[in-house]
Amino acid sequence: MGRAVTIKDIAKRVGQSNVTVSYALRGSTEVSEATRLRVKEVAREMGYRANGFARSMQSGRFGNIGLLCSSESARSNLPTELLNGIESELAGAKYHLTVGRLPDEKLASQGVVPGLLAEWTADGLLINYQESIPSRMIELIETDHVPAVWINSKQRDACVYAADLDAGRSATEQLLRMGHRRIAYVDYSHGQLDLAEPGVHYSAADRAAGYEQAMIGAGLPPQLIRPERKVAPELRPQLASDWLAAQVPQARPTAVLGYSGSTTAPLYIAALRLGLRIPEDLSIVSFDDAAIYILGPRLTTWVVPQHEMGRSAARMLLDRVAAKVSPTETRLAVAFDFDPGQTVSPPTNL
Amino acid sequence: MGRAVTIKDIAKRVGQSNVTVSYALRGSTEVSEATRLRVKEVAREMGYRANGFARSMQSGRFGNIGLLCSSESARSNLPTELLNGIESELAGAKYHLTVGRLPDEKLASQGVVPGLLAEWTADGLLINYQESIPSRMIELIETDHVPAVWINSKQRDACVYAADLDAGRSATEQLLRMGHRRIAYVDYSHGQLDLAEPGVHYSAADRAAGYEQAMIGAGLPPQLIRPERKVAPELRPQLASDWLAAQVPQARPTAVLGYSGSTTAPLYIAALRLGLRIPEDLSIVSFDDAAIYILGPRLTTWVVPQHEMGRSAARMLLDRVAAKVSPTETRLAVAFDFDPGQTVSPPTNL
């Protein structure tokens, strides 16, 4: 391995100053054609690569964005598509992406600080907001002098979040337009399928609110189905199934909206078991992609636009980094992706 | 935002040289108690954070590891748990993690080079190997003078991969020990559930080989079920289902191993539909966690140890970085995680 090849090593080899080499490598016209070619040739020969950190120091920008997530215990709290979205936007702007995790409550109280906050290595920070992030850390980030954008939060100065309210309303309106009148909204989430539910709190409330708005707007009574008290996650799929089984055919909703896959999946299975045809007897709409429809109708879903959200957050952050002004409020709701699926049709039993 | 606070700014404020401040901040005894406290006080007041890049330059190490994955088109090619594993190991060693994506064949031929390879910013590289990585990029990485460790490859000088052969053998042996004799290995993978299948080629071959070894070792005929030619992914679930339905009860396998969730899930559904009891009539073992068991028995699985693989790869890389010697071959197979589930029992119809 040895030491890395520097610009000086090349200079020594070609018998010229390091500045000439620097100019030559970047193709400046201040250098003769001959030297430029020679320098580039030697550089390739010696396997030269510029030291990015040295460049950064000179230019005064890191060319790096930090992404902070809550500690790994929250399984899958960083959706791959979100990462993809962020990365693609940053790569386009020639920025690197450094991923770090925030300590949990316990570690935070012991004074643990992630590398990204301990030293100055990024031009800006993205934070994938979760309820589990210790308030101490939030404070640390907010009092820091780096531009920051929060993902999955609605409360920060600069944040990007999924338009849950709109999605709830749109999903309901689609069913209403089709002619459905008895539409239920079911939320038995946090079951076993529910691996990744970022910002659960407001997203659950907002989707339900959107549904209610649409129902009330249409002059219909909302029918919100939720467990009465905190029910253990592993029992919820059964609850969803029980609820559907308990419905009297004449009064049974012709369509259901399920908050997240962990709610919809049991409904889907239960419907099939009850001999209900999907979508003829029951239209099902889900709010994310529960891959349970292996040999049955594919779910109609409104999917959190992780990729788009990542891109938008990165874009917003880069703008703030470029502006170099103190943050003015910026909130951006990103519209859900809609997958038509096959589990929705006009009601047949009106 | 303004300019970042440097050590010099503090020096000016406390009326001492920047070196004194540097010593003071790091708690050196070369500085009087009084000055140290004063400096730290002022530093906090001014919101000082050390410039990590400047430190790196001085120390000659980046304190940064790069992670390269194939382009984002391959959906979910970077499992979150792998990232978690890598990150936790690196964080423990005070290294940062920078994530970058390799261009696809088309972009690579246009000369696109990811930031991590264009400039020198990392002490080492991890590469999540995929078939789709352009050979041009592989070459670039291999001729680079940075220590590198490949994940999900068996062919590189330094690599970490899942012990597919062992897993195939162990899974089969478990069934054999239980008394199963008619055991089939089914591979209709790459269906709709199959979002993330790293290094599909050798992993498929190895799991099947492990199965065959175990069967032959027990003096039993292997029964490998695979589509004869390339069948479109969306048709494969049906094929798996059809195969099971076509079995004569007396000759039907008492246990099946399914290569990945996209194979097992349709088998699971089909078995339920055929009225087969799981596991009494049919034991099912899967090679990753297909979350289809909402209201039925939980799958018995052998899961690729993504987290462990990430940790091991990071550990291996850090060792190489520390060693600073030219790479000697290091290959590491990481054992699968076993989840007992509920879909396996001794055969009842022998």
Added chain:
DNA sequence: AGTCGTAACTTAGACGATTAAGTATAAATT
């Protein structure tokens, strides 16, 4: 009383690159 030692600093130089400001040499202009 003179030397030594030490505490508490400072100055100088380095890391690898860049940019600004010189300085020769040769060619072009008048």
Added chain:
DNA sequence: AATTTATACTTAATCGTCTAAGTTACGACT
């Protein structure tokens, strides 16, 4: 022929931090 003007370089300074090598001032030892 004298002066201007490119051309192709070089030297000096900078980014923020660190390490090594001075430099004071003061008290302790012999």
